[in-house]
Amino acid sequence: MRAQLEALADEAARDPSRAAVIARHIADLIRSEEARGDRSLPYGYIYQGAYQWLAQVDELEPEPLPTPETPKAAPIDSTQNEGVEIRIPFDCLIMGVAGWAQPITRLAQFNNDIRINAAVGVGFHDGRGLFTCDWELDGRTSFTTTGNRQLMVPAAVTVGTRLRPRPLAWTLRRNQVISVRFRNLMNVWIGRIENNPDEYTPPNIAAAVAFYALNLEAP
Amino acid sequence: MSVSPPSLANVRALAERMGSHPADAVAHAARLQELVRALPPERADLISRVGFERASLWTLPASFPNLAIPAGQLIESEGPPQIIRCQHDVWIRGVVACAIPTIQSGEIEELIGILAILGTTSINYGSNWRWTFETNWRVDARQGFIGTGSGEILAPAALITGDGFYVAPVDWRLQKDQYIEVRVRPTTARVVPVDPDSQEDRPEPWIVVAFWAEEITQPSARYDHT
Numbered sequence: 537m538r539a540q541l542e543a544l545a546d547e548a549a550r551d552p553s554r555a556a557v558i559a560r561h562i563a564d565l566i567r568s569e570e571a572r573g574d575r576s577l578p579y580g581y582i583y584q585g586a587y588q589w590l591a592q593v594d595e596l597e598p599e600p601l602p603t604p605e606t607p608k609a610a611p612i613d614s615t616q617n618e619g620v621e622i623r624i625p626f627d628c629l630i631m632g633v634a635g636w637a638q639p640i641t642r643l644a645q646f647n648n649d650i651r652i653n654a655a656v657g658v659g660f661h662d663g664r665g666l667f668t669c670d671w672e673l674d675g676r677t678s679f680t681t682t683g684n685r686q687l688m689v690p691a692a693v694t695v696g697t698r699l700r701p702r703p704l705a706w707t708l709r710r711n712q713v714i715s716v717r718f719r720n721l722m723n724v725w726i727g728r729i730e731n732n733p734d735e736y737t738p739p740n741i742a743a744a745v746a747f748y749a750l751n752l753e754a755p
Numbered sequence: 756m757s758v759s760p761p762s763l764a765n766v767r768a769l770a771e772r773m774g775s776h777p778a779d780a781v782a783h784a785a786r787l788q789e790l791v792r793a794l795p796p797e798r799a800d801l802i803s804r805v806g807f808e809r810a811s812l813w814t815l816p817a818s819f820p821n822l823a824i825p826a827g828q829l830i831e832s833e834g835p836p837q838i839i840r841c842q843h844d845v846w847i848r849g850v851v852a853c854a855i856p857t858i859q860s861g862e863i864e865e866l867i868g869i870l871a872i873l874g875t876t877s878i879n880y881g882s883n884w885r886w887t888f889e890t891n892w893r894v895d896a897r898q899g900f901i902g903t904g905s906g907e908i909l910a911p912a913a914l915i916t917g918d919g920f921y922v923a924p925v926d927w928r929l930q931k932d933q934y935i936e937v938r939v940r941p942t943t944a945r946v947v948p949v950d951p952d953s954q955e956d957r958p959e960p961w962i963v964v965a966f967w968a969e970e971i972t973q974p975s976a977r978y979d980h981t
Contacts, residue, residue, distance in 0.1 A: 538794065541766070545791035552781040559787065560774035566767040612820050612961060631810075648863050655870035659877025659884055661920045665855060670814075680814040680965075683840030683934070689816045692853040692883045692919050693965040700920045702967070703810035724961065727857035729866060736863055 537569055587628065587751065591620035591716035592744035595640065596667070598723035612724065613668070613687040619715030624708045628749040632701030635691040637663035637743035639722060648736050656725050662698070664691040667743045668719045674712055688719060695745055707752070716745050760795045811848040811967035815839045817892075817937035822959035824941070829949050831941040831959065833909065839935040844971040847929060849922035851967065852890065852912045853883035854960035856943075876946055881913030882920070887943045887960050888912050893936045894929065909940050916964060928971065937964050 541562060548558040599616060600609040610616045639653040657665045668688040670680040678686035680694060696702035708714075722738035729736060769787055773780040817837035824831055856873065860866040873884075880886040889909035891901035898907045901915060917923040929935075941959040949957060 541791045541794070545788040548780075548784045549788040552784045555784040555787075556774055556777035556780035559770040559772075559780055559783075562787070562791075563767050563770035563774055566763050566770070569763065570767075613818055648867075651867045652863075652870065655867055655874055658871070658874025659882050660853070661882065661918070664919060665853060665883065679812055680816060681842065682816065682818075682838070683842050684838075687816065687818060689814070689818060689963045689965060690853050690855055690961075693816065693851040693963050694814050695919065697920050702919065702922075704812055705810040705969075706812055721855055724855050724857055725870075726866065727859045727958070729860055729863060731862040734863065 537565065540565060587749040588746050589622045589624075589714075589749060590744050590746045591622055591671075591714070591718075592742070593620060593718050594742050595740045596718055596720045596743055597740050598720040598738045601723065610719075613689060615668070615688060615717055615719040617717055617719060619672070619717045622714045622716070622747065624710060624712045624714070626710050627752040628708050629752055630704050630706040630708060630747045630749045632703050632748045633695045633745060634698045634701040634748075635662065635664050635667075635669060635695035635743070635745045636698070637666040637691070637741050639663075639666060639739045639741050642739060645734065645736060645739070648734060649739055652726070653739065656722065660692050663741075663743075664695065664697070666721055666725075666741050667691050668721060669694055669716060669743075669745055671714050671716045671745070673708070673714055675715070678717075688717065690721065691743075691745070698746070701748060704747075710753075714747065718743050718745075761790045761793050763794070766790050766794065811846075811969045813845065813968040813970060814965050815841075815845075815847075815935070815968050816963050816965040817935070817939075819939050819962040822939075822941055822962065823956040824944070824949055824959065825956050826954050827951075829944070829951060831944055833938055833940040836936045836938045839937065839966065841929045841931055841933050841935075841968075844928070844930050845968040846971050847925050847927040847966050847968050849924050849967045850892075850916045850964065851883075851919050851922055852885055852888075852916035852962070852964045853918065854885065854887045854912075854962045856884060856887070856960040857958050859958070873946070881911070883918040884960060885912040885916060885918065886946070888939050888941050888962050890916065890937065890939045890962075890964050892938070892964070894927070895933055896936065909938060911942075912939075912964070922967060925966075935966065939964065 548555040600606045602609045641649040669691045670678045670688045672678045720741050726738045822834050877884045890912045901910050939962050
């Protein structure tokens with residue numbers, strides 16, 4: 537009904553000569569809606585984040601850090617990776633956000649990877665120390681900012697976990713787009729190895745950020 | 756600060772008036788359009804659910820990526836403070852922090868050993884590797900938020916910040932252009948003493964202290980039904 541009301545109101549504003557007729561139609565629509573009575577959802581439903589929308593990456597490579605050899609590399613608090621988009625399918629209330637990541641073991645580096653991957657990120661819930669992330673809405677500025685510039689910081693201080701999502705109260709409209717950016721931090725954890733006959737390099741990670749949402753449109 | 760949205764009853768009342776007074780309808784057409792567009796989303800009563808109405812959307816971080824102990828120095832010193840400027844009126848809801856280390860090692864076996872030991876240290880003494888630094892903050896250069904009662908101090912991050920899984924709650928309303936000044940001092944030398952003979956600077960972890968904030972002028976919960 538919301539969309540109908542908006543279309544009618546827009547038409548009345550566009551063609552004021554028909555405003556009175558359209559206004560009567562709007563009033564009829566609202567009266568019939570009010571006559572239908574309370575359509576509250578059953579107790580308990582509204583407290584469940586039924587929808588879980590994820591931005592995820594499966595094989596995210598580490599990006600070079602700025603060095604004298606790679607001066608144009610993205611600083612640690614930014615990325616050259618494109619964002620992963622989530623298109624909002626209906627008017628919703630996003631209640632929370634959580635993140636997760638896991639390093640990927642390579643067959644060629646199995647003996648090193650299996651042990652390093654188990655040790656890296658210990659002390660961070662759900663691997664949130666292995667990547668930075670941020671998100672923006674409809675191409676506008678990121679929600680992670682110092683006030684003077686936007687930057688990406690570790691997921692550990694940006695998102696919660698599935699057990700304890702970071703609470704949000706974010707109303708979004710149908711067709712808005714959230715864009716989530718990721719950066720692999722494994723090459724930050726694993727610094728210089730002086731004696732490296734295996735030519736070990738930091739592994740890729742799988743990572744995801746999930747938004748938990750309630751449908752605000754009539755069921 | 757609450758914003759009272761129009762209701763369907765408001766829209767109906769205006770529409771009925773326009774319908775019964777066609778001469779007024781033209782003048783009110785734009786107002787009707789405004790009211791309809793400002794209607795809350797359907798099921799907006801859900802927004803008033805206690806527990807997530809006051810939820811934060813903005814992450815305001817102070818980032819310290821380039822800390823190091825200079826060669827020849829045995830203890831860490833405080834790095835230059837970082838400033839967070841409030842772009843809007845905000846309600847700061849919580850503080851979280853983390854540190855991302857860079858492990859330099861002689862070989863892979865040493866790397867694995869260091870990661871395992873220091874990771875266990877994090878489990879025991881501060882998740883998110885918050886055992887690696889102390890911190891404090893000031894608002895508009897006012898001191899005293901982190902102190903002894905008679906003086907300001909830098910306190911262990913594990914004690915005054917959360918880790919995202921748990922958030923250290925605060926309850927500040929700050930206005931646009933107020934600023935938060937964050938200071939940190941690495942403390943890794945408590946666990947890994949500095950080599951006095953080293954000729955190289957020792958890099959410290961990338962430290963981030965972040966404040967989770969709700970925007971007040973356009974609240975995250977767009978409609979206040981209280």
